[in-house]
Amino acid sequence: MSLNYVKFSPGFEAFMPKEYRDMVEHGPFGKKTTVSQMGSFKEILEEHPMCAGCAMTLFIRLAIVAFPNPEDTITVGTAGCGRLAISQAAIPFVYGNYGDQNGVASGLSRGLRIRFGDQPKDVVVMAGDGGTADIGFQQVLHSWFRKERFTTIMLDNEVYGNTGGQESGMTTRGAVLKMAPLGKKFEKMDMVAMAKIAGCAYVATVVPNNPRRVESCIKKAVLIAREVGPTYIQAYTSCNIEYAIPTDQVMADAKTVEDDRYKFAEYVSDEAKEYLTARYGYKEFVQKPAAAIGKA
Ligand SMILES: Cc1ncc(C[n+]2csc(CCOP(=O)(O)OP(=O)(O)O)c2C)c(N)n1
Ligand code: SF4
Numbered sequence: 001m002s003l004n005y006v007k008f009s010p011g012f013e014a015f016m017p018k019e020y021r022d023m024v025e026h027g028p029f030g031k032k033t034t035v036s037q038m039g040s041f042k043e044i045l046e047e048h049p050m051c052a053g054c055a056m057t058l059f060i061r062l063a064i065v066a067f068p069n070p071e072d073t074i075t076v077g078t079a080g081c082g083r084l085a086i087s088q089a090a091i092p093f094v095y096g097n098y099g100d101q102n103g104v105a106s107g108l109s110r111g112l113r114i115r116f117g118d119q120p121k122d123v124v125v126m127a128g129d130g131g132t133a134d135i136g137f138q139q140v141l142h143s144w145f146r147k148e149r150f151t152t153i154m155l156d157n158e159v160y161g162n163t164g165g166q167e168s169g170m171t172t173r174g175a176v177l178k179m180a181p182l183g184k185k186f187e188k189m190d191m192v193a194m195a196k197i198a199g200c201a202y203v204a205t206v207v208p209n210n211p212r213r214v215e216s217c218i219k220k221a222v223l224i225a226r227e228v229g230p231t232y233i234q235a236y237t238s239c240n241i242e243y244a245i246p247t248d249q250v251m252a253d254a255k256t257v258e259d260d261r262y263k264f265a266e267y268v269s270d271e272a273k274e275y276l277t278a279r280y281g282y283k284e285f286v287q288k289p290a291a292a293i294g295k296a
Helices: 019-027 054-067 082-086 101-116 129-135 137-145 190-198 211-227 247-260 270-280 288-296
Strands: 073-077 093-095 123-127 151-156 204-207 231-236 264-266
Touching: 019 264, 054 082, 054 123, 054 151, 054 211, 054 231, 054 247, 073 082, 082 093, 082 123, 082 190, 093 101, 101 123, 101 137, 123 129, 123 211, 129 137, 129 151, 137 151, 151 211, 190 204, 190 231, 190 264, 211 231, 211 264, 231 247, 264 270, 264 288
Parallel strands: 073 093, 073 123, 123 151, 151 231, 204 231
Antiparallel strands: 204 264
């Protein structure tokens, strides 16, 4: 994982498949690409077997475009719909048993630090709500308590999508699903509050219909995890199949849910604010002088 792994071995260029050559020549490796440039470069994730209209796929696509150094990034996933797309991306993907993604990422992140020292190698976990808040809950929480420096992204479609519609801890109370026909009896888990209590340095909730916002959250989360501490993003990524959302209504649903109960919120610890400002030139956390605040 470095720029070298996407370069051609001398003499092999002419024999490589066109897709591969396009990736080397027009991909985002070693360049600064943004979501607003999508369509003008070859993306790391282009083809996938997810359902048509799946919001999770859009979110994963945006997240991968937003990685600050894709050539130095490893994704970690687990059973669930998301891994079907993430595993098609042209960056390394580690897949373990269902729910062990944060344990795997802990070891990977530590090992990469020993092997590569100060050279940043980013580890990003992307897993469903079942994998994160139910089956992997203990490993997720303990990785945060141990202050493991990697990013955890929950692809929250509020259901076990890949296995046909069981309720998860993140399903909202009362929701009726194919395999929860009487309606869920308990509240949606507050993983955002738990992430803060467990010591995450950055926590955000986001929906995929604002690409620039997704990009901003992902970049901050990955950069902060390099040196400050664990970071957590919870993304509403509806399952149009299990919630019977018509494909042309998926983005409208995301907007409605965002306005109603999934508002954008961002928590950045003071240490993380100072780090982003000093190390990466972020201006948004710089205190404005009192006079300037008065004029605004
Ligand atoms: C140890 C183990 N138990 C159960 C399964 C079956 N399984 C595969 S995906 C899945 C549910 C995935 O739900 P979620 O994590 O919410 O992801 P989604 O598919 O909704 O994106 C289950 C139970 C498995 N693969 N491994
Ligand atoms: S089952 Fe749901 S979450 Fe899974 S790919 Fe289809 S729409 Fe997406």
